[in-house]
Amino acid sequence: MEQQQQKRYVLGKREEDGRYPVTVDGALTGTVHRRHGSWYAAIPGHRILERFSDRHEAAEHIVKWFEQGARPTVPAPGDRPATGLDMRTAGTGLLATRTYQHLVPDLVPTLPNLVRAVEAMARLAQLGWEPLEGYPGADQPWRMKCRLCGWTGRRFWSHLRGRNGDNTPRPLTRHRGCIPVSEMAAKLTTLAAERRRECTCAFPHPTHVTPMLEVLNKIGKALHDGAMLSATIHARAILEPCPASTMRAAALRLAHDQRARARRTVGQKIT
Incomplete structure (x- = not known):
């Protein structure tokens, strides 16, 4: 059975975004990719949440879905990445958009992940990078633009942020x-002059702990209730581009830690 399935799919070469296109019976059907030691399969328009031990096991799962009638959602011309497939609807993240303002679809939208995304984007601004898509996690290739020369490509946040607490560019x-x-x-230094200590955007983004706590509580409740559209709307306040992104990220970290301590205290009192 395994040999028959292996003959039905072909793994393509690794794309720039770290995904391997999977062709089933000659038709480009999905992709597989590795994250945190596990492999995942994706077919645009279909949610596949299982983890697999290697790329071939993940590809075989795409064959099974193909046999059950799953076919990729075809994106509009001009929206296709290198694989020719639009993966934005394949995962578990916040509502997909065509901007980088939200998490990429396959990064689970937890509050800690949101905090990391905001901190990463704020740090990129300091280092002269502009993200061109949602934060994918530290160990995944992230498409961005170099604001020093205009180059675009993928870099790993884990490489840019420094190692062992060293944030030196x-x-x-x-x-x-x-x-x-x-x-x-x-x-x-010239780029640093663009940054501000307070938000000057038409849509206000919180840069202080108290209003940030309000936003976090709204996002947390929406995520708890499974209201992803509401979570996306509230997440605008922390994920959209803002000249005060550094101050916003600092306020978000303080608010998140304060919220976590308060929740632990309440839990201890209950028990």
């Missing part, structure tokens, strides 16, 4: 073909 490893290292500091 490493301009020598930005990417090939960037501006000379001797010019980077001046360019980053």
